[in-house]
Amino acid sequence: MASTTGAAKRHITQETFNECVRENMEEFDMIEEDAIADAVTQFESQGVDLSTIVKALDVVHPVLAALKVIEADESDDETCLHVQLVALQDQFKDAVGSSGAKELAGQINGPTILLQRLPAVQDVATRILLLSTLQSMVRCRSQIFLEVQSNDRSRRHLRRWGVVIACRHPDGRVLVVERFICAKNEVNKKRLTSHGIIARLVVLFRDRSMVPEGGTKDIADVIRVLTLHDDTYVVLLASVSIYISSQDRQHHFIHTHDIVKLFVEHGVIDAVLPYLRGVSSDPDTLSSWLAVVKQLAITEDTCRKLVAAGILDLLPTFQQHAHVQYIA
Known part of the structure; x- marks a missing residue:
């Protein structure tokens, strides 16, 4: 018999489990303990993950x-x-x-x-x-954050998150959460960027007095995640031409370029390069911001702007740090 260890687990709601237990009690005249044990056996034999299910009718x-x-x-x-x-x-x-x-x-x-x-x-x-x-x-x-219908509640939810990012709570955890919810999730990236997150991140970086010590690295990590095309599901779909059109495949990849373009339009290059000149003594922070620069340099136009801003003059400084040489 084939093992199901590596197979994806199915999930049910608490209500579905409770209904099965009640059916066992009513139709088969089982006591609650036996009805629950039978329900557990039934669902687990079907590959259902019961880790979030309370095995009792009167417990939440x-x-x-x-x-x-x-x-x-x-x-x-x-x-x-x-x-x-x-x-x-x-x-x-x-x-x-x-x-x-x-x-x-x-x-x-x-x-x-x-x-x-x-x-x-x-x-x-x-x-x-x-x-x-x-x-x-x-x-x-990340999929539990914003994959909801486009309605008034979700729009208020997005605006509320925008307020949080807009320096109202400049705790590093906000930025870590932002990174988590956008990592490998194009839906979250698209919805957050459409509600002004890019502008707020650039403003937050420019006004670094609001950011805790070491917080600029967190900002860089968020920007890098936003500019990465890392949603494996979207990449997989885009590679299977038999299922989606060429136009749709192109759209998935263009969105990442659009995010880069928005960051450039909001002046991230002019803000970051002067900062890099003074942060070379902190390899971790420098590495994170160089990773951002690398992500920005995905179009010819952005490369020209980076050169014009003096990125080539900074390369000798960067190369002094073995920790960041692979990025530079």
């Missing part, structure tokens, strides 16, 4: 419980919020169940629920905890 999964409390809480007292965020962190750090917990959070718009609370949070420690929780929630799960 901790992720759902915490997010529902956060969503319903309208008080100014942030103690309750802090407690629920800690509960979420515990779920996302669980080595066994974290993947399923994140998937479950995405099913009920967990990132949106957290972002709705962020602007009103006054306590610095709670704000940092919220951002850290959001970071944990979307890490390796």
